[in-house]
Amino acid sequence: MNTSPPSRRSVLRWGAGAAAALTGAPALTACGQTVGAARTTRQEPTRPGQKVRLVFWTWVPMQKTVDLWNRTHPDIHVELQNIPANVQGGYQKMHASLTAGNPPDLAQVEYHELPGFMLVNGLTDLSAYGADELRDSYVPWQWNQGVFGGRVRTIPQASGPMGLFYRKDLFEKWGIETPATWAEFEQAARVVKARGGGARLCTFAPNQPPWFAAMCWQRGARWIRTQGDTWVVAMDDDFSREVADYWAKMVRDDLVFIGPDMSSAWYRQVQTGQIAAWVGPQWGDALLRGNAPGTKGKWRVAPLPQWTRGENASANWGGSSTAVLQGSRHPREALQFAHWVNTDPKAVDLNISVGYGWPAATGIFRGSALDKPDPFFGGQRYNDVFTASDRAIDTSWKWSPTTDADFAQLGDAFGAAMAGDGTLASSLADAQKSTVDNLLAKGLKARSA
Amino acid sequence: MSTAISRTKNRTEKPTPGGRRSARPDRAAWGFVLPFVALFLFTFVLPLGYAVYQSLLKPVRSGSLGLGPATVGFAGLDNYSLALQQSAFLESFARVLLFGIVQIPVMLLLATALALALDTLSHRWAGVLRAAYFLPYGVPGVIASILWGFLYVPGVSPIVDLLGRIGLAPDFLGYDSVLWSIANIVIWEFAGYNMLVIVAQLKAIPQELHEAARIDGASAWQTALRIKLPLARPALVLTGVFSIIGTLQLFAEPLVIKPLTSTVTSSYTPNLSAYNEAFANNNIYLAAAESVILALVASVLSFGFLSLVNRRKGRDAR
Numbered sequence: 120m121n122t123s124p125p126s127r128r129s130v131l132r133w134g135a136g137a138a139a140a141l142t143g144a145p146a147l148t149a150c151g152q153t154v155g156a157a158r159t160t161r162q163e164p165t166r167p168g169q170k171v172r173l174v175f176w177t178w179v180p181m182q183k184t185v186d187l188w189n190r191t192h193p194d195i196h197v198e199l200q201n202i203p204a205n206v207q208g209g210y211q212k213m214h215a216s217l218t219a220g221n222p223p224d225l226a227q228v229e230y231h232e233l234p235g236f237m238l239v240n241g242l243t244d245l246s247a248y249g250a251d252e253l254r255d256s257y258v259p260w261q262w263n264q265g266v267f268g269g270r271v272r273t274i275p276q277a278s279g280p281m282g283l284f285y286r287k288d289l290f291e292k293w294g295i296e297t298p299a300t301w302a303e304f305e306q307a308a309r310v311v312k313a314r315g316g317g318a319r320l321c322t323f324a325p326n327q328p329p330w331f332a333a334m335c336w337q338r339g340a341r342w343i344r345t346q347g348d349t350w351v352v353a354m355d356d357d358f359s360r361e362v363a364d365y366w367a368k369m370v371r372d373d374l375v376f377i378g379p380d381m382s383s384a385w386y387r388q389v390q391t392g393q394i395a396a397w398v399g400p401q402w403g404d405a406l407l408r409g410n411a412p413g414t415k416g417k418w419r420v421a422p423l424p425q426w427t428r429g430e431n432a433s434a435n436w437g438g439s440s441t442a443v444l445q446g447s448r449h450p451r452e453a454l455q456f457a458h459w460v461n462t463d464p465k466a467v468d469l470n471i472s473v474g475y476g477w478p479a480a481t482g483i484f485r486g487s488a489l490d491k492p493d494p495f496f497g498g499q500r501y502n503d504v505f506t507a508s509d510r511a512i513d514t515s516w517k518w519s520p521t522t523d524a525d526f527a528q529l530g531d532a533f534g535a536a537m538a539g540d541g542t543l544a545s546s547l548a549d550a551q552k553s554t555v556d557n558l559l560a561k562g563l564k565a566r567s568a
Numbered sequence: 569m570s571t572a573i574s575r576t577k578n579r580t581e582k583p584t585p586g587g588r589r590s591a592r593p594d595r596a597a598w599g600f601v602l603p604f605v606a607l608f609l610f611t612f613v614l615p616l617g618y619a620v621y622q623s624l625l626k627p628v629r630s631g632s633l634g635l636g637p638a639t640v641g642f643a644g645l646d647n648y649s650l651a652l653q654q655s656a657f658l659e660s661f662a663r664v665l666l667f668g669i670v671q672i673p674v675m676l677l678l679a680t681a682l683a684l685a686l687d688t689l690s691h692r693w694a695g696v697l698r699a700a701y702f703l704p705y706g707v708p709g710v711i712a713s714i715l716w717g718f719l720y721v722p723g724v725s726p727i728v729d730l731l732g733r734i735g736l737a738p739d740f741l742g743y744d745s746v747l748w749s750i751a752n753i754v755i756w757e758f759a760g761y762n763m764l765v766i767v768a769q770l771k772a773i774p775q776e777l778h779e780a781a782r783i784d785g786a787s788a789w790q791t792a793l794r795i796k797l798p799l800a801r802p803a804l805v806l807t808g809v810f811s812i813i814g815t816l817q818l819f820a821e822p823l824v825i826k827p828l829t830s831t832v833t834s835s836y837t838p839n840l841s842a843y844n845e846a847f848a849n850n851n852i853y854l855a856a857a858e859s860v861i862l863a864l865v866a867s868v869l870s871f872g873f874l875s876l877v878n879r880r881k882g883r884d885a886r
Binding site: 152153154155206210211214234235237238239240267268324325326345348349350377378379382383384387388520521523524527528530531533534535537538539540556557560561562563564 | 626627628629631632633634635637638639640650654656718721722723724742743744827828829830831832833834835844845847848849850851854
């Protein structure tokens with residue numbers, strides 16, 4: 120033994136011991152601690168004349184709308200804070216703030232994300248503050264996206280009914296009729312391959328499971344059901360497999376490009392006319408307009424191709440709500456703002472101009488900024504197509520509380536399938552299994568259909 | 569009692585080379601060590617301990633469909649067994665190991681070759697070139713990946729365009745090629761840094777050894793192989809360990825490349841997998857377990873590598 124100063128090794132050893140001690144002690148207190156939101160919503164009384172301050176997180180640049188609110192509502196000041204979009208950092212931030220107990224009063228949360236927020240008790244029960252009375256102001260199915268166990272948990276903002284964006288000029292040049300069915304869509308793709316000089320009808324994007332979900336949604340699939348307290352997953356059903364086989368054939372016959380959409384390579388294809396169509400959502404108009412201004416006037420919008428001629432089935436891609444996060448001290452005022460921002464005609468017009476989506480408020484479309492001929496689409500009143508599409512959506516579709524992870528895994532499997540490792544259909548089978556695993560890992564009851 | 573005796577014995581028999589030392593160095597030594605220990609505790613041991621603690625927990629659900637209030641319960645090793653059952657997580661380890669087996673030797677060979685070349689060059693050029701080679705290290709990994717990403721994407725990249733014109737159609741972002749495109753970014757970023765570490769070691773070689781080699785008629789090649797390389801060994805070991813750890817922790821490059829191609833999965837590397845569990849799936853407990861597994865593998869590999877090279881060194885010395 121000697122008395123030299125503690126060596127590096129012994130300090131390390133001591134550190135490891137301390138770590139073990141630290142991990143041992145709090146474990147005893149862990150059980151019983153709640154998961155998720157550290158603070159629950161409570162209405163704080165206000166003195167007469169007191170100005171209430173609310174914080175609102177969103178990735179849609181809605182400053183003008185918020186300015187309008189602040190001008191017209193001197194008692195309630197809303198501070199807009201821009202956050203990164205959805206899974207690119209926005210939800211991470213929200214979850215962290217819920218766990219830390221300092222969330223914003225209001226936040227933008229997508230429909231498919233709401234069950235996940237319920238899992239962490241992240242949404243204020245708005246029924247307790249009179250939200251049920253507002254029901255009639257909104258499209259029923261969008262309203263119901265935010266209702267859990269009969270309680271209103273969020274105010275719907277906008278959705279994304281699907282349609283077919285296509286290049287009229289290129290279709291005419293190559294002698295293609297606007298496809299009304301998926302069979303005609305495939306024929307159109309063959310013509311583009313033959314006459315297009317290297318162009319393709321569209322791109323199959325393995326990175327975009329939400330798009331693929333919409334395709335299956337239109338066909339009639341229901342990926343998520345509930346039975347008692349159990350989540351039932353049916354991604355690998357006949358309908359979805361039919362959709363998978365359809366796109367697998369398009370890929371196999373080299374009728375489509377393969378690659379991520381909304382990427383620089385994809386925008387380049389859009390700009391240069393390398394792709395002549397996009398099966399996309401209503402909010403895609405802003406993407407085309409913003410990223411391919413040179414194609415102005417050449418685009419048109421047609422209804423989504425049908426599986427059976429004469430049918431009228433549609434689907435939704437995307438959609439957001441304005442939620443009052445758990446922990447707010449002014450839920451009444453926050454609810455008032457959430458309702459105003461999504462139904463006031465002036466507010467909705469300002470929102471539309473910054474790419475906010477298809478309004479969830481009923482009767483707001485007529486006379487709004489959406490209801491007019493658009494020079495980018497050659498003067499077409501293209502939103503009439505989306506109005507019809509919106510009405511044709513089967514609204515019994517449900518989302519899993521693990522959607523982000525499920526989609527990530529499905530996208531991975533699609534990517535592997537494109538490289539020859541598996542097929543689109545086998546990806547669905549794998550995704551069904553991993554979705555059940557994701558739900559079980561969250562401590563939920565789940566099974567395959 | 570016996571301790572005291574052995575202590576005195578030790579001191580009389582083995583005086584430290586530095587000469588006389590204080591009988592009670594402890595307080596002063598602790599004073600010097602304290603800042604390190606405090607930082608080490610708060611930035612390393614505590615987070616590590618917290619991660620281990622979290623990895624042993626799980627949520628306990630209640631209410632209709634499990635959407636009611638949930639509490640935290642003790643999970644035992646459930647999260648670890650769950651992580652080890654995920655084939656994508658296990659594949660991510662296989663992937664970074666393959667990456668390391670190819671990328672680390674290539675990078676260190678390049679760094680060593682550059683270092684040896686710079687060491688023989690005249691002083692003026694050596695400085696300029698050294699700075700030039702080191703420059704990529706000053707570019708943050710995320711920025712480097714964005715830059716290289718643009719060079720890989722067809723339709724945007726001038727390189728793909730140029731190669732296409734001469735009849736080649738390289739797919740830098742393909743299923744089999746994207747790992748090596750990422751390796752290329754990492755080599756570009758870190759070869760210069762590793763070179764600098766080796767150069768510093770070469771500079772520390774006493775001039776007499778070079779002189780002796782010259783007098784003995786050694787050529788530049790022989791000097792490099794027989795004198796410089798063996799004496800640069802500590803630097804090579806150090807860069808080797810850093811590279812092993814860095815490879816296992818691969819994160820920024822695949823994360824940035826991911827949106828450009830569907831071939832980079834959400835659990836492409838162990839770190840990416842833990843990140844996605846924590847922030848996409850919002851399952852911090854499983855993410856903690858994955859992180860702890862990654863830390864264990866990294867320490868086994870780095871200490872394994874160290875003991876391997878140390879054993880060999882011992883054998884060489886004998």
